[in-house]
Amino acid sequence: MFDYLIVGAGFAGSVLAERLANEAGKKVLIIDKRNHIGGNAYDYFDDAGILVHKYGPHIFHTNSSEVFAYLSKFTQWRPYEHRVLTTVEGKLLPIPINLTTVNTLYDLNLDSAGLEKFFDSIREEKQYIRTSEDVVVSQVGRDLYEKFFRGYTRKQWGFDPSELDKSVTSRIPTRTNADDRYFTDEYQFMPLHGYTRMFNNLLSHPNIHIMLNTDFGDIEGIIPYKEIIYSGPVDEYFDYCYGKLPYRSLQFKHETLDVAQLQSVAVVNYPNDHAYTRITEYKHLTGQTGTNKTSITYEFPSWDGDPYYPVPRPENAELYQKYKTLADALPNVHFVGRLATYRYYNMDQVVAQALTTYNKLNQRSVLTSTVKQKNGKSTAQYRAAS
Ligand code: FAD
Ligand code: UDP
Secondary structure (H helix, E strand, O other), X not given: OEEEEEEOOOHHHHHHXXXXXXXXXXXXXXXXXXXXXXXXXXXXXXXXXXXXXXXXXXXXXXXXXXXXXXXXXOOOEEEOOOEEEEEEOOEEEEEOOOXXXXXXXXXXXXXXXXXXXXXXXXXXXXXXXXXXXXXXXXXXXXXXXXXXXXXXXXXXXXXXXXXXXXXXXXXXXXXXXOOOEOOOOOEEEEEOOOHHHHHHHHHOXXXXXXXXXXXXXXXXXXXXXXXXXXXXXXXXXXXXXXXXXXEXXXXXXXXXXXXXOOOOOOEEEOOOOOOOOEEEEOHHHHOOOOOOOEEEEEEEEEOOOOOOEEXXXXXXXXXXXXXXXXXXXXXXXXXXXXXXXXXXXXXXXXXHHXXXXXXXXXXXXXXXXHHHHHHOOOHHHHHHHO
16 A cells, blocks of 8 residues: 555656655655656757757756755756847847847947836836736836737737736846846756756655556556645546636647757747747757757647646636635645646745645644554544544
8 A cells, every 4th residue: 555646747746755755754656647757847868869858948946945955965956047038120139128138129228227217217107016917017118018028928828918917927027237147046057967867866766656657547546545646737636627727738849950059048039920939949958069960949839738837817716716625625635736736836836835745744644643642543533533
């Protein structure tokens, strides 16, 4: 009998498997319906020998020393600061919008103080910032909003920014200096040998059994286990009883080109042209040299395909709350991760959420065994009584 069945071998499932097996001595079965571990962070060496990300570019960044220290037990790191350019009116400009972006776009020569005044003159005053449009126009005005954000967001989400919660475009800051890094987090690294190697290290423990190509529905009720950790879509767990929660998907087109380098940075965004949102060139992430080929990925947003992004809209938050009420009523099923808690979380946030979940499970198990010792009651009796 397994102590835990873990559904999904992404960050949420794998971190919990490691903690429960390694720290708490539990027997764990982790399953994934895909043919690999790592969830959406899975990477592999393609035919050109380049390490590519099957589900689009995954750049690790965090301000959490705890998350960084935890993952550092399973990987070495390669320092990497992410930079993104975006194509507007035939120019390649830094995004997040910064001093260089504005000066190059409008052919100006502002300094930081001048740019602050410029933004003050074009920003739209908003009493309340509710939507993703409000966020951007209140900072940089309508022209920059339309050139850099409106088209990209419509393509990425299938909704206008005015129809999306402010949290979506709030991920992208506005800068008045020339800092062109995509993130400013304290820790910015890529796993030296890739994510999949890191996941292998997380999961290589005698108490962890892995079953790939296995859907939860195929083994539910067949393999005995005491508790479940579930990191798939929460609406699927409950057979969509309140209706489907929307998740935005992407189609990835991977290509290898006979050139040493395609673009000057890892990611180039296309807010206003093409059906794809961005092109990623992986050699920038890995620092791989010694090949005259390069591998790239185009991302085409769609509603069909694997669920990737919860869609931050008020009606979806409301629907999620109904599923959460059902989830909270199941003491032996724990919902963790981006799909199961319907949160637009980055990798580090999912790791933090999994570590917090582990601490809760651990405290509960300490509590139940203490109560058991004191009262001579079984765990099941304690749970039934509490
Ligand atoms: P997942 O990685 O989705 O893992 C869930 C797993 O559960 C999947 O492998 C799935 O196959 C499995 N599963 C689902 N249902 C079942 C079932 N019924 N039976 C069996 N298995 C099941 N984050 C960053 O920090 N930096 C980035 O640069 C970044 N870039 C991203 C780019 C893209 C294109 C996307 C889509 C996401 C990006 N993220 C990034 C977010 C990152 O992917 C997530 O935060 C992280 O992977 C979530 O981990 P998870 O374990 O919650 O979910
Ligand atoms: N965004 C945009 N233009 C850009 C970059 C981002 O409009 O050039 C918006 C878009 O809505 C996107 C959101 O900001 O979904 C968050 O961007 P991020 O790069 O964090 O998206 P992710 O990497 O999660 O897809």
